[in-house]
Amino acid sequence: MTRKEDRDPVPDTDLMAYVDGTLPPEKTAEVEARLARDAYARDAVAQWRHFDNLIHDAARTADTQPANLRIAALERELARKLQRRRRWAILTGPRLRQVAASAVIFAAGWGAHALYDRGASMMNGAYPGFVSQTLAGHYSYTLAAHERAAFGGDQMADALAWLSEEMQQRIESPKLERLGYRVESARLMVVDEEPVAVFYYRNPEDERVTVSMTPRRATQPDYELRVARVQDERMAYWTSDRLHYTVVTSSTETPVTTLAAAVQE
């Protein structure tokens, strides 16, 4: 006869897995056959299962405890933090690297002339008119006197079709959704008799991006990519495919060149 002390110290992983319900089906029959002929193993399984059930039931009494408001608040805060962490990981993952790489290519394609200007000289004529208008629109959302039409974020297909028709050339969505931004509205404004399509975006951190597109007239110059900082805002502007583009952002997380690359793609 085998004494308990002789057998217990050796962990029997098959028996444990059987007790815990994690034994693969192909081994279950084997273990059950063994249990049928081994009273000691049978007894061990019954007792382990019983102890497990007792501990499990005791643990479940936690579910009957009153809700703890402090725990609930901490849980919410942790969810926010982890969500932010998860989002940031997505934005800094392969997708963002791809967009960032295209930003470099985009700037290099223009002879790497992008540069940063500091100061608030834009309002005194240092920047093209379409840039000033976009920045003004970014601060105030819209210049009501100039607004011709406004579309909600859920009407983008209609907005793009209408804007394309009004501006007599194809207007593409800035596609900032892939960087985690949500389009809030699209508007058509008329400034100095020129139509300007403006898109307003916002990300979960409540940071705004304003994108504008306006046709380049034959008498106007092409602008290479320029990057500027005005107070807390960063902006980029350039000309491409007979359109002047401006991007203004309050975001500190997404570089304005990345936004510009996403708009240009």
Added chain:
Amino acid sequence: MCFETRFADGAMSLKSELQSHVASLRRYALVLTRDPVAADDLVQETLVKAIAKADTFQPGTDLRPWLFRILHNTHVSDLRRAKTRADAASDLPEPLARECQQTQLELKQVLGALDQSPEAQRLPIILVALREMSYAEAARTLDVPLGTFMSRLGRGRAALRRIVEGVASGKLSLMHRKEGGE
């Protein structure tokens, strides 16, 4: 699927996932501390630490073992500070099936036996009994290789059996002696 939808879905699933994990943490903490107030304190401390460490969490990895590991380490630190878990067993709330006094008695025996077991064996037994995670996840929670975890679980269960049977046979012989003396 656009990022916006992905983020919205992700936020929703993260919230419900976290809610489930916190309920599990409360269960684990209750068995570890045997006191509902101390258990909630332990969970709070765990969450505060998790918030502070949130930037180190690797998205895409399993959140549950990460949280359990923080709770486990916090508990071990608390134990080292307190040096004792004196009289804790008597504070454990009664199990849901409270009609059975025998169950209560057995639970006290098992918890008493757990207290006598080395910590390295006690924690695997509790983690597995919670039925919240796989062996591999539980091993990650305790930061030990799977083989070590299985070995500790097996030895712990065997030791638990011996202790409980020893207690039971001791009581039985005491009863026999009393009966014989009368």
